[in-house]
Amino acid sequence: MVALPWGRSAGRDATPDRVTGDRSGRARVTILALMVFVMLAAIASLGTGAAGVSLSDVLMKWISGEELTLRERVVLFDIRLPRLLTGMLVGASLAVSGAVMQGLFRNPLADPGIVGVGAGAGLGAVLAIVLGAFLPPAILAVAGMHLVPLAAFFGGWATTLILYRVSTRAGRTSVATMLLAGIALGALSGALTGILVYIADDQQLRDLTFWGLGSLAGASWAKLSAAAPIMVLALLVAPMLARALNGLALGEGAAAHLGIAVQRMKNLAILTVAAATGAAVAVSGGIGFIGIVVPHLLRLVMGPDHRFLLPAAALLGAGLLLLADIISRLIIAPAELPIGIVTAVLGGPVFLWILLRRRGIVDM
Amino acid sequence: MLDARDISVTLGRKQVLHGAGLSAKPGAMTVIVGPNGSGKTTLLRAITGDLASRGTVTLDGQDMRALAPHALAERRAVLPQASVLAFPFTVHEVVRLGLTGRIALRPDAAHLPTRALERVGLAGYGARFFQELSGGEQARAQLARVLLQVWEPVQDGTPRWLFLDEPVAALDIGHQLQVMHLAQRFARAGGGVIAVMHDLNLTAMFSDRVVLMLDGRVLAQGAVQDVLTDQNLSRAYGCRLRVSSPPAQGATYILPQAAEIA
Ligand SMILES: Nc1ncnc2c1ncn2[C@@H]1O[C@H](COP(=O)(O)OP(=O)(O)OP(=O)(O)O)[C@@H](O)[C@H]1O
Ligand SMILES: [Mg+2]
Numbered sequence: 001m002v003a004l005p006w007g008r009s010a011g012r013d014a015t016p017d018r019v020t021g022d023r024s025g026r027a028r029v030t031i032l033a034l035m036v037f038v039m040l041a042a043i044a045s046l047g048t049g050a051a052g053v054s055l056s057d058v059l060m061k062w063i064s065g066e067e068l069t070l071r072e073r074v075v076l077f078d079i080r081l082p083r084l085l086t087g088m089l090v091g092a093s094l095a096v097s098g099a100v101m102q103g104l105f106r107n108p109l110a111d112p113g114i115v116g117v118g119a120g121a122g123l124g125a126v127l128a129i130v131l132g133a134f135l136p137p138a139i140l141a142v143a144g145m146h147l148v149p150l151a152a153f154f155g156g157w158a159t160t161l162i163l164y165r166v167s168t169r170a171g172r173t174s175v176a177t178m179l180l181a182g183i184a185l186g187a188l189s190g191a192l193t194g195i196l197v198y199i200a201d202d203q204q205l206r207d208l209t210f211w212g213l214g215s216l217a218g219a220s221w222a223k224l225s226a227a228a229p230i231m232v233l234a235l236l237v238a239p240m241l242a243r244a245l246n247g248l249a250l251g252e253g254a255a256a257h258l259g260i261a262v263q264r265m266k267n268l269a270i271l272t273v274a275a276a277t278g279a280a281v282a283v284s285g286g287i288g289f290i291g292i293v294v295p296h297l298l299r300l301v302m303g304p305d306h307r308f309l310l311p312a313a314a315l316l317g318a319g320l321l322l323l324a325d326i327i328s329r330l331i332i333a334p335a336e337l338p339i340g341i342v343t344a345v346l347g348g349p350v351f352l353w354i355l356l357r358r359r360g361i362v363d364m
Numbered sequence: 365m366l367d368a369r370d371i372s373v374t375l376g377r378k379q380v381l382h383g384a385g386l387s388a389k390p391g392a393m394t395v396i397v398g399p400n401g402s403g404k405t406t407l408l409r410a411i412t413g414d415l416a417s418r419g420t421v422t423l424d425g426q427d428m429r430a431l432a433p434h435a436l437a438e439r440r441a442v443l444p445q446a447s448v449l450a451f452p453f454t455v456h457e458v459v460r461l462g463l464t465g466r467i468a469l470r471p472d473a474a475h476l477p478t479r480a481l482e483r484v485g486l487a488g489y490g491a492r493f494f495q496e497l498s499g500g501e502q503a504r505a506q507l508a509r510v511l512l513q514v515w516e517p518v519q520d521g522t523p524r525w526l527f528l529d530e531p532v533a534a535l536d537i538g539h540q541l542q543v544m545h546l547a548q549r550f551a552r553a554g555g556g557v558i559a560v561m562h563d564l565n566l567t568a569m570f571s572d573r574v575v576l577m578l579d580g581r582v583l584a585q586g587a588v589q590d591v592l593t594d595q596n597l598s599r600a601y602g603c604r605l606r607v608s609s610p611p612a613q614g615a616t617y618i619l620p621q622a623a624e625i626a
Contacts, residue, residue, distance in 0.1 A: 020478055021456030021490030106450035246461055249450040253414050258464050258513065259437025304451035 027308035030301055034315035038088070041322040045084045048326045049075065078221070085228070086219040087325045088318040090280045091290060093231045095317025096238050097276035098291025099298075099309055101160075103245030104269045105168070107175055108299070108354075111292035112277040115182025117159045118288075119189035121274070121281040123196075124155020129207050130196045149227040153278030159185050160270045214285035214340020216325050227279040234276035235314055241269050242306035249304065287340045289347025290317050296354050365389055366428075366525065366556060370419035371410050373403075380406045381417070381580045388573065390523030390556040393548055395567045397560075398577030399601050404560040405445055405529055407577065411558070412442045412527050423525075438465045440525035441513035443506055445533075445560075449494050455481065455505050456490035462512035466519070476515060480508040485542055503534045507543065517555030526550055528559040532566065544570045568592055576600055 047055030053075040061068055068076075094112070101110045101117070112118050128151035132140070135147075143150055163185060167178035200208060244265035247255030256262045280287070294317045298309055324342040331337055366388045373381040381403050388394035396404045410417035413429055413436070421428040423439065431439070441462070449458065459477040467473065481490055484504040489497070494505060507528075514524040526547065532540040540563070548570050551557045561567045567574060567588070574591040576583045578600045584591045597605040 019491060021454035021492065022460070022474075022477075023454065023457065103450075108451070243464075249453065250458075250461065251444070251447055253409075253444055254442070254447060256414070256433055257412065257437065257440075257442040258461060259434040261433050299451065303457060304453055305457055 023303040024305065024308065027302040027305065027312065030298070031308065031312050031315065034312055034319065038315050038319040038322070041319045041326075042084055042088070045087065045322045045326055046076065046080050048329050049080055082221045082224050083216050083219040083325070084322070086224050086283055087216050087321050089224075089228055089231045089235075090216070090284045090287065091317040091319070091321025092235055092314035093276035093280040093317070094287060094290040094321070095294035095313040096235060096310055097273045097280075099295040099306070099313040100238055100241060100245065100269050100276075101273045101291070102295055103241070103248060103306055104164075104266060104273070105178060106248060107178065108296060109175060109292070110178060111289075112156065112160075112273060113286065113288045113291055115163055115178060116184075116186030116189060117156050117163070117182075117273065117277050118281055118286050119186040119193075120159025121152040121156035121278040122286060123189040123193050124151040124153070124158075124278065125149075125282045126193045126196050126208060127151055127155070130200045130204050145222065145226040146230075149230050149279045149282035152282040153230060153275050155189070156278040156281070157271065157274035159189065160274050164266075164270065214287045214343075215338040216284055216328075217336060217338075219283070223283050227283045230275050230279035234272050234279070237268065237272050238276075238310050238314075239307070241265060241272065242310055245269070245306040285338075285340060287321070287343050289343050289351055290321060292354070293347045293350045294320065297350075365425075366411070366421075366423050366558070368407070368411050368419065368421045371407060371421070372418040373406050373410050373415055375406070375415075379580070381410065383419070384577065384580060384582050385419070386411075386558075386575045386582060386585055388556055388558050390518075390525070391551055391554050392572035393551045393557045393559065393570055394573045394575065395559050395561050395571035396575045396577060397562070397564060397567055397600075398583075402577040402600070403580040404577055406580075408527055408529055408558065408560055412440070414442075424522075434465065437513065438519070438524075439514075439522070440527060441510040442527040443510045443529060443531055445529040447502075447506060453494050454490065455486065455492050455494050455497065458494045458505055459490075459508045459512055462509035464513060467512070467515050476512055477508070480512040480515075481505070483511060483546060484508045485539060500534045500536065500539065503531070504539065504543070507531060507546075511546070511550075514550075514555065517550050517553040523554050523556055525556040525558065528557065530560050530562065533562060540566060564592065564597070 043055065053072050058068060058072055058076060098111045101112055101115075102108050104110070112121075125148050128148045132147050132151075140147065163178065163181055166181040167174055197205070197208060244255065244260045244262070247258045247260045248262070248265075250258075252262050295309060295313050298312050298316060302308055302312065321339070321343070324346065325339050328337040328339045328342045331342075367385075368387070369385040370383045371381050371385060372379065372383055384403060384407050386394065386396070386407070396407065398404050406415065409415045410419075411421050411428070423431075428436070456477050459480050462480070463473060463476060467476070470476070478487075478490060481487055484507050486501065486504055486508060489501065489505070494502065497505060510526065510528075514526060517524055528547065531547065532543050535543060544566055547557045547559060551572070561571075571588060573586065574588055575585040576591050576596055583600055584596050592607060594606050597607065
């Protein structure tokens with residue numbers, strides 16, 4: 001009898017994958033379950049809020065054909081719905097960019113938030129908020145409301161490129177170098193951001209504070225429509241990277257021999273990470289730990305095959321962020337906690353647990 | 365027909381290959397031998413396109429470096445000398461990565477990883493984590509992945525190629541023979557095999573053509589008895605070697621020739 005690995009509970013139930021090692025069936029079931037989870041979280045999110053509008057009341061009215069009050073319509077469609085969609089997109093983007101970055105760096109600790117890409121995107125966003133007004137009108141006209149997310153994208157992109165150049169030699173990433181370079185880049189971006197805050201005027205300062213909290217409270221249709229296209233694009237591109245990321249797990253040489261255009265795929269992966277992180281940071285500020293905790297939990301359940309990991313990460317990221325947002329609205333209601341605090345309080349310990357379980361990966 | 369001519373490679377500041385070349389035919393097993401550091405791996409990597417090199421590499425008259433990665437992947441598979449895996453894939457999942465290109469469209473594709481594992485003697489290992497296998501088991505699992513990529517030695521009349529860098533270095537004698545037979549069968553079925561080897565006995569047993577390297581150059585290539593001579597071997601390995609003579613009194617030696625594969 002062959003010793004069976006996962007869960008250390010060998011042979012309790014003999015589903016086919018425990019015999020052949022094929023976990024794709026389990027991955028499909030997981031993805032279906034996650035879809036249900038996201039739907040439930042979305043319903044809960046729509047029904048939660050300080051305004052005291054209950055979803056069941058609204059549903060009853062809708063069924064009986066009764067008109068909604070103005071207040072109900074505003075709360076549901078102008079406050080909670082954009083917030084729901086923003087939360088889902090941001091959660092999915094953060095989780096997927098974490099998974100893509102980990103595949104690219106071949107390391108489960110690479111996360112845009114941890115290695116400074118989030119900070120770089122933040123610097124880009126703040127630059128756009130503070131200095132945007134000085135840009136030539138032609139550029140402003142073209143970029144329009146997308147200016148802040150675009151600037152965040154470029155900030156994240158530049159950081160990822162530098163990070164990859166510094167920490168990767170001949171296709172192998174040194175974890176220590178990656179984490180230390182990430183700290184340096186994060187600190188640098190933070191310092192530059194700090195300088196910009198001094199230059200900012202009062203109105204800009206209000207924007208910045210709001211944004212810097214890492215919160216979904218400022219979600220609006222306007223902000224969402226500025227950042228959503230970038231996030232949706234990144235989320236659509238990500239699955240195309242799945243086969244390449246699987247191949248890269250064997251090393252760049254082996255990936256190339258499997259028929260993968262390695263350099264092109266790496267560039268695409270970096271762009272995807274920058275777009276997803278940049279746009280997410282632009283609408284919601286720094287929300288940590290989603291990018292590292294979500295892929296890690298999923299790898300435990302269904303394995304690292306990116307064909308399943310990437311869509312599952314999008315779903316779990318979306319659902320978890322909605323849950324965190326609900327908690328942030330309930331815990332000190334009627335006030336609300338910035339969601340970044342909630343994800344940090346929940347995600348920080350999980351991250352430490354990951355480190356404890358897999359201390360080996362840091363010592364590489 | 366695979367033809368590599370005048371291959372020169374510089375790594376860092378060192379010129380590692382000085383105009384090395386080899387030719388290999390499908391249907392035959394070509395083995396590269398030579399001392400450590402003589403450039404065997406480098407030559408193989410230059411031919412497979414891992415390394416930039418001067419010189420020409422043609423496959424049936426076609427410039428091999430001009431082929432797109434996916435087209436090349438249909439023609440040949442490569443087993444590297446060493447590999448590290450980044451994430452906790454199961455053995456089955458690692459082997460399945462070889463399921464690429466047209467083979468993935470076969471109706472029985474889902475069963476092929478299991479069959480590839482059976483071929484390398486790892487039946488029942490699919491559900492284990494790759495990283496928890498022994499060195500030799502990992503080597504054979506990687507071989508199963510590579511075999512899967514070129515599952516049919518000839519596809520639509522075109523021979524396919526296996527490039528193996530020290531496929532048996534980590535294996536026990538039984539599995540060495542098993543893997544060599546596997547490669548031989550691939551060649552007999554019409555595919556091409558180019559392998560880097562250290563074991564001269566296995567080389568003598570299984571190869572149709574031997575390429576002997578020294579200091580980044582090809583010292584001799586051709587049939588076994590023409591290349592593996594006392595003179596060539598003594599010169600290449602820097603020690604007096606005599607072909608087909610037993611070692612001095614009292615030493616233990618094991619003749620793989622005397623074995624039969626189970
Ligand atoms: N990245 C590198 N930079 C500089 N020199 C290198 C590099 N890689 C290999 N070399 C040198 O090139 C020479 C040939 O190396 P290669 O790996 O091809 O040898 P080999 O014949 O495969 O040896 P072995 O039997 O030990 O596998 C060696 O002298 C080695 O030191
Ligand atoms: Mg070698």
